[in-house]
Amino acid sequence: MGTINRQIIVNKFTTPEKGVSVREQDYKDPKPNELIIRTGYCPINPADLNVIEGKYGKLPELPAVIGNEGSGQVIAVGNECEHFKEGDHILFVNRQDCWQEFVAATPDQIIKLPDLLPLKLSSMLKVNPATAWLLLNQDIKIESHDWVVQNASNSGVGVAVIQLAKSLGIKTMNFVRRETCKDKLLSLGADAVFTDDESGKIEATKLIKNEKIKLPLAINAVGGESALRIMSLLSEGGTHITYGAMSKRPLKIPNSFLIFKNLSIRGLWLSHWLKNENKANIEEVYQDLAQKMLDGKLEQPIDSIHRLEELEDAIKRSTQEGRNGKVLLKFKS
Amino acid sequence: MGTINRQIIVNKFTTPEKGVSVREQDYKDPKPNELIIRTGYCPINPADLNVIEGKYGKLPELPAVIGNEGSGQVIAVGNECEHFKEGDHILFVNRQDCWQEFVAATPDQIIKLPDLLPLKLSSMLKVNPATAWLLLNQDIKIESHDWVVQNASNSGVGVAVIQLAKSLGIKTMNFVRRETCKDKLLSLGADAVFTDDESGKIEATKLIKNEKIKLPLAINAVGGESALRIMSLLSEGGTHITYGAMSKRPLKIPNSFLIFKNLSIRGLWLSHWLKNENKANIEEVYQDLAQKMLDGKLEQPIDSIHRLEELEDAIKRSTQEGRNGKVLLKFKS
Numbered sequence: 205m206g207t208i209n210r211q212i213i214v215n216k217f218t219t220p221e222k223g224v225s226v227r228e229q230d231y232k233d234p235k236p237n238e239l240i241i242r243t244g245y246c247p248i249n250p251a252d253l254n255v256i257e258g259k260y261g262k263l264p265e266l267p268a269v270i271g272n273e274g275s276g277q278v279i280a281v282g283n284e285c286e287h288f289k290e291g292d293h294i295l296f297v298n299r300q301d302c303w304q305e306f307v308a309a310t311p312d313q314i315i316k317l318p319d320l321l322p323l324k325l326s327s328m329l330k331v332n333p334a335t336a337w338l339l340l341n342q343d344i345k346i347e348s349h350d351w352v353v354q355n356a357s358n359s360g361v362g363v364a365v366i367q368l369a370k371s372l373g374i375k376t377m378n379f380v381r382r383e384t385c386k387d388k389l390l391s392l393g394a395d396a397v398f399t400d401d402e403s404g405k406i407e408a409t410k411l412i413k414n415e416k417i418k419l420p421l422a423i424n425a426v427g428g429e430s431a432l433r434i435m436s437l438l439s440e441g442g443t444h445i446t447y448g449a450m451s452k453r454p455l456k457i458p459n460s461f462l463i464f465k466n467l468s469i470r471g472l473w474l475s476h477w478l479k480n481e482n483k484a485n486i487e488e489v490y491q492d493l494a495q496k497m498l499d500g501k502l503e504q505p506i507d508s509i510h511r512l513e514e515l516e517d518a519i520k521r522s523t524q525e526g527r528n529g530k531v532l533l534k535f536k537s
Numbered sequence: 538m539g540t541i542n543r544q545i546i547v548n549k550f551t552t553p554e555k556g557v558s559v560r561e562q563d564y565k566d567p568k569p570n571e572l573i574i575r576t577g578y579c580p581i582n583p584a585d586l587n588v589i590e591g592k593y594g595k596l597p598e599l600p601a602v603i604g605n606e607g608s609g610q611v612i613a614v615g616n617e618c619e620h621f622k623e624g625d626h627i628l629f630v631n632r633q634d635c636w637q638e639f640v641a642a643t644p645d646q647i648i649k650l651p652d653l654l655p656l657k658l659s660s661m662l663k664v665n666p667a668t669a670w671l672l673l674n675q676d677i678k679i680e681s682h683d684w685v686v687q688n689a690s691n692s693g694v695g696v697a698v699i700q701l702a703k704s705l706g707i708k709t710m711n712f713v714r715r716e717t718c719k720d721k722l723l724s725l726g727a728d729a730v731f732t733d734d735e736s737g738k739i740e741a742t743k744l745i746k747n748e749k750i751k752l753p754l755a756i757n758a759v760g761g762e763s764a765l766r767i768m769s770l771l772s773e774g775g776t777h778i779t780y781g782a783m784s785k786r787p788l789k790i791p792n793s794f795l796i797f798k799n800l801s802i803r804g805l806w807l808s809h810w811l812k813n814e815n816k817a818n819i820e821e822v823y824q825d826l827a828q829k830m831l832d833g834k835l836e837q838p839i840d841s842i843h844r845l846e847e848l849e850d851a852i853k854r855s856t857q858e859g860r861n862g863k864v865l866l867k868f869k870s
Contacts, residue, residue, distance in 0.1 A: 261797030427792050449792035456789055459760050459782035462804025464594030469802035471795025 207231045210512055211269045211304035217258025220519050224256060226512055231306055234282040241294050241307045243535040244323030246274035248522035249331055271303030275326035285311055293317045295326055297478060305535050315487055317494045325497050328504040328530055333493045335447055335474050336364030339423050344443050346420050348373035353437050354423035355400055355430045356450060358385040360504055360530055365423060366394045367502050379404055405433050428453030440465050447472045505529025540564045543845055544602045544637035550591025553852050557589060559845055564639055567615040574627050574640045576868040577656030579607030581855035582664055604636030608659040618644055626650045628659055630811060638868050648820055650827045658830050661837040661863055666826045668780055668807050669697030672756050677776050679753050681706035686770050687756035688733055688763045689783060691718040693837055693863060698756060699727045700835050712737055738766050745770060761786030773798050780805045838862025
């Protein structure tokens with residue numbers, strides 16, 4: 205095509221604001237087992253920022269194109285790639301270098317999505333909605349009318365948990381740092397929202413007692429005191445799952461919670477699932493989530509959209525508190 | 538029988554040394570659905586001391602006869618109690634008031650053991666060997682040649698874990714506070730013994746690396762730094778089970794252990810199992826453990842044996858570090 209590929213790269217693990225730059229590479233035609241995807245949008249996730257800082261569970265060798273999530277459209281098809289055609293809507297599920305204009309991908313690294321789903325929305329499908337889906341689909345017995353409790357409820361995963369739980373008939377008790385998020389979460393279907401502090405915990409404890417609520421699952425993305433707070437609300441035999449660590453503080457667990465209250469403490473990392481689960485099952489989950497997005501039953505709020513020329517601003521915005529959703533990088537012209 | 542029943546009671550939750558006294562009650566003949574057991578021996582367990590202190594998961598209303606474990610012989614049989622006769626050897630599995638000379642028990646509260654097993658040994662069967670058995674029989678995939686790691690390896694449960702693991706072809710890596718315990722544990726079948734500090738952890742880490750050891754299970758009775766130490770040695774996806782909290786310090790868990798290393802943190806309380814498991818399964822486990830004791834494959838070391846006249850000394854000794862096994866109370870004359 206005689207064009208160039210703009211890529212966002214990390215040269216050195218450092219602070220997010222300083223850690224990335226744009227480089228230009230030659231565009232290459234696809235090999236027989238490859239498709240060329242023109243990237244539409246990519247969200248900036250905490251995991252991406254952690255990679256730039258060199259503090260993630262899996263790190264690339266530098267210099268590296270990074271970016272854990274995004275979607276786009278097929279613009280060229282290698283002659284061994286059946287079932288794909290130009291224009292197909294594509295989600296990257298198994299690439300950690302999505303932040304580039306053109307991606308040469310093999311079919312096992314992507315999933316085909318409904319054409320009608322806007323690229324902006326599909327770009328946010330891989331990480332947050334799937335993490336929320338996984339959190340609610342562990343081997344934990346949750347009856348309808350049971351509740352789940354979570355912190356960081358205003359995060360991308362948090363709002364997806366609220367919406368997916370609602371579709372399953374499960375109620376959600378939500379903790380947020382900012383009082384101002386409450387109405388938004390209630391409008392998305394949250395059943396109760398409290399501030400993530402001791403006064404919020406006291407209110408939640410009252411509600412649990414008055415309504416005789418059963419809470420078999422606590423979902424934690426914060427760590428530290430906040431993690432302990434939602435752990436203390438769990439019913440006997442309940443499970444506490446950590447998928448993030450915004451506070452960067454370790455979990456503290458009273459021994460009696462393990463021995464007498466019989467709680468289980470676990471973690472969840474989407475990458476484990478994507479690596480170990482059967483591809484057909486992964487496809488099925490994403491098709492279901494894509495349909496829910498298309499039907500307006502699974503919103504992922506967008507804070508702002510930035511072109512590559514505004515990369516620095518985009519990264520900066522993504523590290524700020526008080527955002528109203530995801531910060532997206534726009535690759536397509 | 539015209540005799541009296543000497544019982545050890547708690548009047549007030551307080552320190553172990555001050556918390557118990559002996560009272561004398563009238564002996565009563567059995568009701569039709571009762572057997573009278575003459576208690577032989579009862580060990581003093583940490584759980585008993587915690588009850589005296591008022592710091593256990595389940596506390597009796599005071600004043601109360603206490604004592605979680607013991608064994609004895611049937612001396613009178615209510616006429617509705619089939620399958621039992623005078624002289625039968627009995628383990629209390631569902632009584633929290635074993636510290637008395639005569640116990641009026643219903644058949645669901647006891648298990649009949651082989652007559653040949655000495656009362657001294659059977660008195661230590663309910664808690665430690667069964668806890669060790671449960672720890673090794675959770676839904677955790679442990680292949681033969683895999684290892685398990687534990688702290689407090691010189692405790693009653695610790696030595697039972699070593700012996701039961703050996704009989705299953707599982708190897709044990711053991712941490713102890715006192716260097717002097719090492720030879721004893723090796724002679725019981727321990728595969729490696731380290732001191733429970735940073736230098737011990739470094740040695741253990743070397744062994745794991747050199748021998749490419751897989752460690753799917755860590756068994757914790759201490760809490761705090763010691764719990765974290767054995768947690769850090771686990772293989773990816775491993776499970777850490779807490780059944781005791783000798784240090785009285787909470788667990789501290791790095792978020793990365795949950796998210797990236799996919800560890801599960803759980804607890805185990807024998808009382809849960811005894812309450813919720815089918816009685817036939819419970820009987821089967823105890824028969825198997827009793828047979829292993831009889832065959833000399835499951836030793837529980839005894840530190841000292843005290844008559845009721847020496848109750849104060851017995852309690853004091855049971856709270857001291859550096860014991861060489863259990864402190865037993867002797868009830869039979």
